[in-house]
Amino acid sequence: MAAQLAAPTAAIRAHEELFAYWNALRADAAAPPRRRLDPRRIKRLLPTVSLIDVLPGGDYRMRLAGTALYNVYGGEITGRRLGEIYNTVAADYWRTELGRVVRDRRPGAGIHNLAWKGASHLSLIWLRLPLASQDDEVDMILGYDAVVGLGPVQSGVRPASAAA
Numbered sequence: 193m194a195a196q197l198a199a200p201t202a203a204i205r206a207h208e209e210l211f212a213y214w215n216a217l218r219a220d221a222a223a224p225p226r227r228r229l230d231p232r233r234i235k236r237l238l239p240t241v242s243l244i245d246v247l248p249g250g251d252y253r254m255r256l257a258g259t260a261l262y263n264v265y266g267g268e269i270t271g272r273r274l275g276e277i278y279n280t281v282a283a284d285y286w287r288t289e290l291g292r293v294v295r296d297r298r299p300g301a302g303i304h305n306l307a308w309k310g311a312s313h314l315s316l317i318w319l320r321l322p323l324a325s326q327d328d329e330v331d332m333i334l335g336y337d338a339v340v341g342l343g344p345v346q347s348g349v350r351p352a353s354a355a356a
Contacts (some may be wrong), residue, residue, distance in 0.1 A: 198260030200317065206321045210237055211299065211335045214321045217350050226323035226332050240264075240321040242335035244290065244320075245271075252290050255332070264316070264339055266309075282308045293320045294330045308337070 211328070215233055216223035231238060239260035245253045257269045265277060274283040285304070292302045300320040305312060316337050323332040 198275075200340050203317045206237055206338060207301065207317070210241075210319060210334075211278055211321070212232060214299075214334060221324065223322035223324040223328070223330050226325065229334065238350055240337045240339075242337070244333040246290075246294055246331045246333065250287060250291060251275075252333075253285070261337065264306075266338065279308055281291060290320060290333060293322050293333055297322050297324075297330055304331065314341060316340075319328060335352065 214224060217228045234241065239258040240319045241256075241262060242272055243255040243259045245255045247253055251273055253273050254269045254271065258264075258353040261270060270275050274286050277283070278286060287345075289300050289302065292298075299322070301318065306314045306316055316339055318338075319336045322332040323333045323334055
């Protein structure tokens with residue numbers, strides 16, 4: 193798998209940068225209105241930024257996936273639902289994590305190994321930030337992913353062959 197690798201410290205700085213931008217947008221709201229999002233303000237981060245639609249019934253669709261994510265997933269994921277991108281275990285992991293962001297109207301962050309994709313030498317450091325519609329309902333999530341060479345880490349995502 194070809195991937196755009198980042199040093200863990202650079203990945204954390206990028207997460208901090210995106211979080212600070214998101215936090216400034218929200219003012220006193222739990223989640224900023226998505227209409228305030230201006231991609232020109234986060235241009236440097238766009239290759240691994242995603243916008244995720246919150247769908248009825250607890251599912252999610254990648255509205256937009258940055259160009260570097262193509263290398264991570266081995267193909268285009270824009271327009272695809274979680275079950276079309278991930279194996280069952282990984283899709284369930286993401287439904288749980290994204291559901292928490294929507295329900296709590298708070299950011300989510302974590303790390304998981306890409307062994308499910310056949311790349312156990314790589315890990316994904318991720319950030320998910322809620323965005324609200326005009327009625328303050330979280331209906332979109334701003335994501336940022338950094339692929340780093342951390343090697344195997346303990347995470348909620350396991351290769352399909354390891355799932356019990």
